[in-house]
Amino acid sequence: MSGEDYKRSREGMRYYDVAAAFVLELGPVRSILEVGPYTTPFLSRFAETPVRMALDMHWLAQFPGVIGLQGDFMSLRITQFEVVCCLQVLEHVEDPARFAVRLLSAASRRLVVSVPFHWPAVAGIGHKHDCIDDQQMATWFGRGPDKRDVVGDAGCDRLVLVYDKPPVRSDR
Numbered sequence: 001m002s003g004e005d006y007k008r009s010r011e012g013m014r015y016y017d018v019a020a021a022f023v024l025e026l027g028p029v030r031s032i033l034e035v036g037p038y039t040t041p042f043l044s045r046f047a048e049t050p051v052r053m054a055l056d057m058h059w060l061a062q063f064p065g066v067i068g069l070q071g072d073f074m075s076l077r078i079t080q081f082e083v084v085c086c087l088q089v090l091e092h093v094e095d096p097a098r099f100a101v102r103l104l105s106a107a108s109r110r111l112v113v114s115v116p117f118h119w120p121a122v123a124g125i126g127h128k129h130d131c132i133d134d135q136q137m138a139t140w141f142g143r144g145p146d147k148r149d150v151v152g153d154a155g156c157d158r159l160v161l162v163y164d165k166p167p168v169r170s171d172r
Contacts (some may be wrong), residue, residue, distance in 0.1 A: 015087070015151040015158040020045050022112045022147065022162050023083055033081035035060060035073050035107060047066050053081070073102065080108040087114040088158070090140070091129045100140045110164050115138075117150055117159035127172035137161060 023032065023046065031051035035044050038059050040079075043052045043066045054061035054068050055076070061068030069076075083105040090096045103111055115132045129136075137159065138144050145161035 005045075013153045015153055015160055016040075016042055016045075017159045018083060018149050018151050019087055019114060022111070022160070023085065026083070026110060029082045029109070031081040032083045032085065033078070035084065035086040035103065035106075036092075037087070040087075042085065042087065045061050051081070074099065078106050082108060082109045083107060083112070085112045087112075088116070090115050091132060095131060097140045097142075100142075104141065104163060107163070108165060110162060112160065112162055114151075114158050114160045117157040119156060132159065134159070 003140040013103055018043070023029070029046075029049055032043060032046055032049050032053070034052075034054045037043070037054045038056055041063050043054055043061075046052055047065060052066045054063070054066050055073055055078070056068075057072055058070070058072060075099050084103055086103055090099060090113065093099045100113075103113065115137065116130075118133055119130055134144070134148070141163060143163075146164040147162035149160045150157050151160055
């Protein structure tokens, strides 16, 4: 599927709205990193955020106000971002537990993740992991999420999870 076709296939999907709401409920944020956006303009929703970066292995993001970076998230040196989003990516990576640790370390305040929820194995869509559920995610992330939602889109459910970082205490 071409990048434009992929982008069109994602228009109007509700899981983007839920993920955006989880970001927006924090109030103003200084920086957002999206890992694996391909051609979707998710970060365009956050025009008031000063630093927005989209990092993808296969595509260089080209959206107004978004810094595009093409490369491997696992091998690049990435500074912390206040918010990190990774939507519909974990099912495609070889070692999702290692990837999850890296995602958590890149977020200083909140990580928002979505995955296909209970999808059976389907040939040709590039998933390395199928039938993902809450227990699998807890195994990969080493804990349960702080918030969760299940969103139905086009007859398929997606699990949207939030992992918050505890605030740094100022009395230390």
